[in-house]
Amino acid sequence: QKEVEQDPGPLSVPEGAIVSLNCTYSNSAFQYFMWYRQYSRKGPELLMYTYSSGNKEDGRFTAQVDKSSKYISLFIRDSQPSDSATYLCAMRSDNYGQNFVFGPGTRLSVLP
């Protein structure tokens, strides 16, 4: 079992839809949770950062962390064609020092 699991997609949705992206993980020591967006042939860019459990909202994006279920989600409201990208979840534990663990990414296409 991989440490972080993520459905690779591709996920295709119509413009304006609500998108739900998810990751599950096995290591209960993870405390810091991040979502990155990666456009084709570009480096990842940080979208959301959450510490421990709870929700965080930033514009059209909402990140949720459920540590009891070892499950994190990213919701995108009113999705736009410009949201078409691969979304990577990442997590870290103080026990691991600077080691981040990334999910394999979910490829999202928002169709106009």
Added chain:
Amino acid sequence: DAGITQSPRHKVTETGTPVTLRCHQTENHRYMYWYRQDPGHGLRLIHYSYGVKDTDKGEVSDGYSVSRSKTEDFLLTLESATSSQTSVYFCATSGPGGLGNEQFFGPGTRLTVL
């Protein structure tokens, strides 16, 4: 965007040859990282640095070495390239005071080992 550049951006080489990839940053960030990205595996940490001359191994360090003689430069060397090292390599940095939760990534280097 953080000022991170990688060179070369593309490279094709043959098995057994040495290869060095360079990461240069202009942000004065303390931490620097090298990742590889492969289909189905996501980003995997190769090595990281927490200061000049201070480096440590990541998840997939075998076959790779790094050096950091200046704050702004972090070099990744494949001493004897193998086909399994064909990948896209990303450099990342994070700021001096943080735990590195906000990482800024470079544009990547596509390496093909024939």
